[in-house]
Amino acid sequence: MAQTIKPVIAKHVSIGEGMPKICVSLIGRNLEEIRQEALAMQAADVDVVEWRVDFYENVDDIEKVKSALGSIRSILPSRPLIFTFRTSREGGEREIDEESYFRLNEEVALTGQVDLVDIELFMNEERIRPFIDIAHQNDVHVIVSNHDFQQTPPKEELLSRMHRALELGADIPKISMMPQKISDVLTLLDATCSMHEQTDHPIITISMSGQGMVTRIAGELFGSALTFGSLRNESAPGQVPVEDLRQTLKLFHATL
Secondary structure, eight states: OOOOOOOEEETTEEETSSSOEEEEEEOOSSHHHHHHHHHHHHTSOOSEEEEEGGGOTTTTOHHHHHHHHHHHHHHSTTSOEEEEOOBGGGTOSBOOOHHHHHHHHHHHHHHTOOSEEEEETTSOHHHHHHHHHHHHHTTOEEEEEEEESSOOOOHHHHHHHHHHHHHTTOSEEEEEEOOSSHHHHHHHHHHHHHHHHHOSSOBEEEEOTTTTHHHHHOHHHHTBOEEEEESSSOSSTTOEEHHHHHHHHHHHHHHO
């Protein structure tokens, strides 16, 4: 039996309660592209916005990152915002040394302008714990994530990674895996269902590509609390346009 989930509250949005929340990523290369994407979000039926800062051409300059963040926040003042630097080894746009990675995320958490920060599970655990403490002291929730664009590990390994994220202090564990065959999608859904029964934290699970699309639309049935859609461009393979995604989520919700 699934435990009662203690939702993560970001602005007015309750992640882990009711229908899965829809998140769309800002992936602009420069400030003007980011601003235009943020403006498009204003009228979109989107619950949460993620800034994929690894796409940003000036990500190496923390002051420019903070300035761009201020622009995003001025356009989307009341929308929950996730700050994410996705490393190239987990499907992101570039690599970064560990010191710069944590300094960037710490500086952003201290601004008070983001609601959640995404930290990768396989970063140095000795740096993850102190970072989560800093984030929590500044009322920032932490997603601890793992992405594999090559394969889907066995169920036991998926569960192990999500439990490890919680042990490190994550508010929300997230896994996103690439299926090589249909049974990989079933493996991820099985792990999702089991994890949902084992924790009172919201979880996010995704099977990528067209084969895994069902995981993006059936999260409420299996226990995933947030799904990623697209407005103009996908930030990961298999994302569904927001309007279609909302209608499908409503359809699932009405039958439960």
